[in-house]
Amino acid sequence: MSKSKEKADEIIKAIGDGESVEEIKNRFVSTPTEWFNYSAKAYSISLKKAVKERNIDVKKQHVSATGNEIIDEMLSINDHLANYALSIPITATLSTLENVKSLLNGLPSTESDMLQLIGRITMNPMFRARQKKGRLEVFPHFNNFVSIVDAALLSYYRKNYIGCYLTLIPLIEGIIIRWMGYEFGKPKPKFEEIRKFFKNSHKRQPCPGNILFHNIFVKVADKILNNHLYKPSTTGRAYSNFNRHVASHLLNDDLFATEENCIRLFMLLDLMTEIFLYESKINDPRFNLKDADLMPEVNILIEVMYHSDQNSAEQKILINE
Numbered sequence: 329m330s331k332s333k334e335k336a337d338e339i340i341k342a343i344g345d346g347e348s349v350e351e352i353k354n355r356f357v358s359t360p361t362e363w364f365n366y367s368a369k370a371y372s373i374s375l376k377k378a379v380k381e382r383n384i385d386v387k388k389q390h391v392s393a394t395g396n397e398i399i400d401e402m403l404s405i406n407d408h409l410a411n412y413a414l415s416i417p418i419t420a421t422l423s424t425l426e427n428v429k430s431l432l433n434g435l436p437s438t439e440s441d442m443l444q445l446i447g448r449i450t451m452n453p454m455f456r457a458r459q460k461k462g463r464l465e466v467f468p469h470f471n472n473f474v475s476i477v478d479a480a481l482l483s484y485y486r487k488n489y490i491g492c493y494l495t496l497i498p499l500i501e502g503i504i505i506r507w508m509g510y511e512f513g514k515p516k517p518k519f520e521e522i523r524k525f526f527k528n529s530h531k532r533q534p535c536p537g538n539i540l541f542h543n544i545f546v547k548v549a550d551k552i553l554n555n556h557l558y559k560p561s562t563t564g565r566a567y568s569n570f571n572r573h574v575a576s577h578l579l580n581d582d583l584f585a586t587e588e589n590c591i592r593l594f595m596l597l598d599l600m601t602e603i604f605l606y607e608s609k610i611n612d613p614r615f616n617l618k619d620a621d622l623m624p625e626v627n628i629l630i631e632v633m634y635h636s637d638q639n640s641a642e643q644k645i646l647i648n649e
Contacts (some may be wrong), residue, residue: 533609
């Protein structure tokens with residue numbers, strides 16, 4: 329047995345015994361390179377084990393589990409969607425997958441229909457309220473930015489896509505660097521480290537919960553981040569101008585603060601909450617919510633949406649100009 333495999337097995341056992349990742353790092357490794365290698369191996373072993381266990385589970389009676397063939401299909405679909413800075417929504421059902429598949433081969437001609445499909449799920453007021461109350465307000469690294477998300481969402485429903493996009497786009501990096509351990513007054517992580525944040529998720533958690541779906545979402549989040557949102561301007565243009573650098577420095581005169589790109593940002597934010605959930609290995613707080621917890625917020629959002637279709641300032645100035 330190789331040393332890497334031996335250490336990976338020890339890491340998996342230690343996590344199973346309830347040790348924290350930081351405790352394990354301090355006990356098992358002496359250099360960052362060692363931890364990178366051992367944690368990557370532990371993730372790979374855990375993923376392969378989950379695939380085998382899933383093959384067994386789907387054959388059991390009275391056990392509901394997504395089969396590995398569907399998992400593989402989701403990976404393939406997301407790899408294709410990521411070329412357009414898109415992903416399957418985190419709450420996608422089998423019906424949603426079928427609808428996505430029906431549009432997939434027609435891209436980019438079917439992009440408008442695909443965005444409508446993803447947008448109906450991602451921007452639904454009930455879903456947005458559930459994300460806020462059950463995740464953003466609860467999760468560390470996210471909860472300091474709830475008011476910024478609120479401001480972006482209200483702008484979106486009022487069809488102020490410029491306000492929405494420019495409000496929300498710094499948030500992705502703000503969450504990531506805090507997730508990486510940044511505190512005000514300390515050196516900010518380097519840009520290349522931020523770009524590799526999702527690719528190197530095994531360093532944070534070698535054995536995440538629901539690792540099959542964690543793998544689906546970290547792969548697509550990594551591709552969206554590197555090929556689009558954080559793509560260096562010197563290496564080409566991101567799809568649909570979905571790029572932080574373009575927005576920050578107004579590098580070209582093409583549209584970037586569009587409804588479609590606002591949907592992309594909220595979709596990426598949702599992917600990040602899903603990844604955080606699995607890496608934290610906690611029960612989803614959204615399951616504890618009742619309609620009474622959500623409806624006051626939902627009603628406000630619906631009212632904003634309704635009035636945005638009326639004779640609003642946004643309609644007069646931003647949309648009809």
